[in-house]
Amino acid sequence: MVRGNTENLRLAAQTKRDAALARAEKGLRRLLKAGRPITFQTVAAEAGVSKDFLYRTSDLRERIMDLRSKTTPGSEPKRDHPRSEPPHPDTSSIVRTLAAKLAAERSTNGKKIAELEAALAAAHGEILQLRRRNPCPPPRTAPSGQ
Known part of the structure; x- marks a missing residue:
């Protein structure tokens, strides 16, 4: 150019x-x-x-x-705009049903997460107790190939 x-x-x-x-x-x-x-x-x-x-x-x-x-406004043909159409009655009930299922699953998952976090904390505590009882030996060094 x-x-x-x-x-x-x-x-x-x-x-x-x-x-x-x-x-x-x-x-x-x-x-x-x-x-x-x-x-x-x-x-x-x-x-x-x-x-x-x-x-x-x-x-x-x-x-x-x-x-x-x-x-x-009276002579305007119907628009195919989704916001101008009334919602289908089945659609709103489906949305409500799915929203309720989602809320239930979130609640269940939240409880599972809390249980897993508690189990993880208990495992960390147990590891700490075992390390205090049996201190680890110093790390081994690889033999040198002299």
């Missing part, structure tokens, strides 16, 4: 911006054609661009805001 050649960088950035702008326009047209709600989130997802890009591009921002305001 040639040092100081910023013209190529400018051209690459402009090309990238133009491509993103074209994708955003296409995505907006697809959403309009499908009758889906026009929001920054849906346009960004449909077009494969960032929401930041949509907000920074003033003409796109104004167009999306205008189209969004024209969409009335």
Whole structure:
């Protein structure tokens, strides 16, 4: 790469911006054609661009805001957004059941850990008593091969 050649960088950035702008326009047209709600989130997802890009591009921002305001809440199609759907009744009972099982297992594991820690402490104490009764001889040195 040639040092100081910023013209190529400018051209690459402009090309990238133009491509993103074209994708955003296409995505907006697809959403309009499908009758889906026009929001920054849906346009960004449909077009494969960032929401930041949509907000920074003033003409796109104004167009999306205008189209969004024209969409009335009554005419909006149902969204496939998980937060907008009521939870399935079976799902909440499954979650409660699994949470109760998890709590029971954690309690059982906590008791087992306490028992094992007590057994370990007892074993350490026994080792200490045995060492006091029978002190270990000094470590042996390996015979030198002279």
